Amino acid sequence: MTAKFTPRVFSGIQPSGGLTLGNYLGAMKRFVQMQDAGSHETVYCMVDLHAITVWQDPATLARATRELCAGFIASGIDPEKSILINQSQVPEHAQLAWVFNCVARMGWLNRMTQFKDKAGKNRENASVGLFAYPALMAADILIYHATHVPVGEDQKQHLELTRDIAAKFNNDFGVDFFPITEPVIEGAATRVMSLRDGSKKMSKSDPSDQSRINMTDSTDMIAQKIRKARTDPDALPSEAKGLEGRAEASNLINIYAAFADMSVDAVLAEVGGKQFSEFKPMLADLAVAKLSPISTEMARLMEQPDEIDAILARGAVRAREITAPILKQTYEIVGMVGA
Ligand code: TRP
Numbered sequence: 001m002t003a004k005f006t007p008r009v010f011s012g013i014q015p016s017g018g019l020t021l022g023n024y025l026g027a028m029k030r031f032v033q034m035q036d037a038g039s040h041e042t043v044y045c046m047v048d049l050h051a052i053t054v055w056q057d058p059a060t061l062a063r064a065t066r067e068l069c070a071g072f073i074a075s076g077i078d079p080e081k082s083i084l085i086n087q088s089q090v091p092e093h094a095q096l097a098w099v100f101n102c103v104a105r106m107g108w109l110n111r112m113t114q115f116k117d118k119a120g121k122n123r124e125n126a127s128v129g130l131f132a133y134p135a136l137m138a139a140d141i142l143i144y145h146a147t148h149v150p151v152g153e154d155q156k157q158h159l160e161l162t163r164d165i166a167a168k169f170n171n172d173f174g175v176d177f178f179p180i181t182e183p184v185i186e187g188a189a190t191r192v193m194s195l196r197d198g199s200k201k202m203s204k205s206d207p208s209d210q211s212r213i214n215m216t217d218s219t220d221m222i223a224q225k226i227r228k229a230r231t232d233p234d235a236l237p238s239e240a241k242g243l244e245g246r247a248e249a250s251n252l253i254n255i256y257a258a259f260a261d262m263s264v265d266a267v268l269a270e271v272g273g274k275q276f277s278e279f280k281p282m283l284a285d286l287a288v289a290k291l292s293p294i295s296t297e298m299a300r301l302m303e304q305p306d307e308i309d310a311i312l313a314r315g316a317v318r319a320r321e322i323t324a325p326i327l328k329q330t331y332e333i334v335g336m337v338g339a
Contacts, residue, residue: 010146198247238272
C-alpha cells in the first residue's frame, strides 16, 4: 500500500517544559539512529502548535522551543541530514489540519484517551484545539506523506486515528493519495520510568524533581539522583526474568542497557549478584559520561539563539519544498479553486 511513497520518517516532540532522560532515551536517541541509518528521509519537529492546546506563557514557550532544538542537535540530529523544524514555521501543517478537521468524526475524537485524561472532569472548559489535537498530529505526518512514525506507546491511538483519517480521505475522494502510516512503537528497553516510582513514566510534569533526570542537570545532580533512586533491598538477578515484579530495579537496568547499547540480559550477565550500592555508581558514571557532552553542547547552543533560529529557518525552507506541493495537491483533490 505504501510502496509508491518515499520512505520517510516523521516525529515530533512538544516544547512544553524541559527535556528529560525519558525524551532522550525514548525518542531522540532513536531519532538519531534512524537518521544515521540512511534508509529513510527523516523529519523531526518541535510541535509548538500542539503545545498551545493548553495555556503556555509566551516567553516560556519560546525558550522551550529553542531548548528542544538545542536538545535535538546536541543529541546528534544533524540539520543537514534531517529536516529539523518548528511546526508553526511550516504553515502547511495547520492548513492540512483544517481539512482533516473536516474528515475526522466527532465520535473518533471523543474516544481519544489522551483528550479524556488531559481535559479531566472539566471537558466543557477544554480548548477546541485540545479536542482537535489528533487531527493536527495526522496533518504533521501526512503533509510529508511520512511512511514511518517512531512514537511512544501512549501515542498509538493517535497513530491509528492518523491511519483512519488517511483512509477516509482517500476513500471519500476516490484517490490513493495519503499513505497508511506505520507506527514504530518504542521497545520496552527505552521506556524510562520515574526514579521515585517504577510504575509511572518519567515525566517533566512530575512535581518531584528527584523523579527525573533533566537534560540540563549538572553531573553532580545526575549522580545524586541516581544514588537516591528508589530500589528494593535485593541483589540484582543474573537474568531478565528475575526482574519481574521489581519495577524500580528493571528501570535502572533498562536505563543502563539503553546507555550502553546492550541488551538487558547482557547487562545482567555482568552485574547479576551485585547490590544496588555497587550498581548505582556504575550507572551514575555511565549516565554522566553519556549526558555531559550533550548538556554542554545544549548550554553552548542556548547561548547562541540566533544560530538556533537560523537552523530552524533553514529547516522550514527545506520542509516546505515537500509540504507545499502536497498541500496544493490536497486542495486540488478537495476542489479548492486557485490551488
Ligand atoms: N503528540 C505527540 C506527543 O505528545 C507529539 C506529536 C505531535 C507527534 N505531532 C506528531 C509525534 C507527529 C509523532 C508524529 O508525544
